Amino acid sequence: MTSTLISSPHVPRVNRVDRVMLQVLLALMPGVLAMIWFFGWGVLVNVILAVGFAVLAEALVLLLRRRPVLPALGDLSAVVTAVLFAISIPPTLPWWMTLLGMLFAIVLVKQLYGGLGYNPFNPAMAAYVFLLVSYPVAMTNWLAPELLSGIDLSFSDSLAMILHQVLPAGVDWDAVTAATPLDEMRTQLDEQLTIAEIRDQSALWGVFGGRGWEWISAAFLLGGLYLLWRRTITWHIPVSMLAGLLSLATLFWLIDPQTHPFPAFHLFSGAAILGAFFIATDPVTATTTRRGQLIYGACIGATVFVIRTWGGYPDAVAFAVLLMNIAAPTIDYYTQPRVFGHGRERAR
């Protein structure tokens, strides 16, 4: 800046990044609590570990880059990344994988690109995919909801499980782990079972989605609505993403309800709700024009459906988001709003 004069406006600013992030964290709470309720203390242990690792990693990089540490940590974006990552990974994941994930997210994906605002990829999702590709078994080793396994792991049991990979005496891994509903659905469908048969043969199913999972999704939905109400996010991405997913799901379900799960299953069994309100809405890596966000969200929703149905992974939110992160600048370019006083043209 050439001038030292502080330019207008001379009014208090109404928003603050840290408050935005705080709202997001607050809105995540119902979902996180629901996860702890259904999957035990492992979820909390993961959250604590991930937050600790993320903050340390960020501080370290900032020190190395000779940037002021406190303002960047104070924006709470690393904490949000950490929480989103922690609730995406299985509550059994060895601690060092979480460390690896957070180092990857903060150091490589975020800070090497210049820190908050400059990273083209969603750090939490990039770290998730990195681990999923590197450690596919550990990353799909989900706990069964407690109400299914009937095994109540205490906080220290969960800590021991994550730190040392040991279970309490008399409990074995098969008893506590289970496939995720999406995983189960995929496997069974691949075995040519019909939806009706699949639903009949397992206790994994709840009212609309996977047992336990559906309530977790509902809790995230609650948080998402809170964010909408507080205008922390706008409706464009969540609505278009869920609409993209639902419209394909409905179409195929109408075509053949025995090989395609009913639409609500798609919404409430995996990370769709979490993804729509908390992950795809990450402003830094999403499109920035509102019209672009409709396209962006719809494409994520559609991609999620495509990968879930025909792809190699049971859930797909992370992949879909990362894929669309790549397309975001292009979408922005083609969806510039019509400037006041201009005809229907866009910038060259």
Add this chain to the structure above:
Amino acid sequence: MAATPVPTSERRLWTFHGGIHIADEKALSNASEITVAPIPKQLVIPLQQHIGAPARVLVEVGERVLKGQCIAAADGYVSAPVHASSSGTVIAIEARPVPHPSGLSALCAVIETDGEDTWAELPEPLTHYAQLDPAEVRERIRWAGVVGMGGASFPTGVKLNPGPDRRIDTLVINGAECEPYITCDDRLMRERASRILEGVRIMRHLLGGPGVLIGIEDNKPEAIAAMRFALGESDLRASAEVVAIPTRYPSGGEKQLIRILTGKEVPSHGIPAQIGIVCQNVGTAHAVAEAVLEGRPLISRVVTVTGRAITTPRNLAARIGTPAAELIAHCDGYREQPRKLVCGGPMMGFELHDQVVPVTKPVNCLLALTAAEAPDPGQALACIRCGRCADACPANLLPQQLYWFARAKDFDHAQDYNLFDCIECGCCAQVCPSHIPLVQYYRYAKTEVWAREQEKRKAEEARQRHEAKQARLERQERERQARLRQKKEALAAKAKAEAGDNAGSEAKQAAIAAARARAAAKQQGTGEPADGA
């Protein structure tokens, strides 16, 4: 974007994209009647208070001037004269600090007042303006030095002359006063409604009788009532309407107000007259009435002195040239040390670094803000691309992209993203969660672009001058050479002819060669583009 009408009981209104709701803070000063500020000991009257060419000084140091006397004449069509706002003696004509965003100094006439406030002889009132040639009425407005009082300060006479081939069908009167804190137009409408309407009537006459829409934000019910009442008494009734518009900053921006009232968009880089509209501020209408009906030049204006740092916020009728400090003193000074003193409103005004700057024609507000009212936004963080700025932008720009390009000094891209459609309203900066001083970046980018264009123009001119000179020198050199050769050949031919042998043929050859050389020289000479002219 499709026009979105807001149904009201009376009139269909349109909306513009973006804008913000912001605490209007009008209550600080809107109960204060307009009072005349005392004559200051010294008046510092800048010679350029308008857009266009600076006025030409007519007085000398030591000369006695009377109130209303013209002290500097308009210089050119887009220019405006300046008058003494009280009687006294000119003690200096020199550069003084003036209210300008960059804190510049500019040429001012400094008058030591004598306290008598003696009027100069004024021209006859033109109460019968409707029978006069519009040019004569316009000349009066021009003589009176009336400029846009809403902040733009474009000479009003020029704006009221859209030219014979532009039909004006709507005259929009701007009483929106959408900036927080400012109440001078509000008070003027409450107290001088009929005078304003007389000005409107004159302007309407000059524009060939268009319909009149007077737009006032609905947070000023008293002003709306006063204007409606006055309109009911006036013969403008049939052709004018007072329209209450929703309070939303920046509805008082010229383009935004036109959009709200008519649904039309002023083309980018264009003026309202292109779509058959002229927009004038209520204060300007008042000044026009004074000029035409009283023969009074524009020598005073209403200034709101407000902000929580001011002991008694007030609306003052201040003589042009009154130092800001005197007006603040007249409002019982500061209650607490202001964090900043702003000229204009908090959204678009600029900080004053010198309290001695005088009030000029476009200064509508002196705003002394406390630290609580204008807190330091703190260290700007990185843009998180949240898009809040774009949601708030009344020009429907993408401020986040503009910021990106301005920061990277990629001014070409900034222009592709319509940098110059930014009206610097400040909505984007107000909502930005990263507290980025966005407007500052846009001003900086615009200044850079202007500077570069100027430099380019200069460089281009210099290049052309240089090339022309180069070409001239080369041509002169070639001509000299050619002449020399001719001379030599002629001499040689002559010598041979004198020698007597084969004289005829050789002389012929020499003549041919000389002609060839001439032709060649001529061809080269005319081949130079720059030197031809």
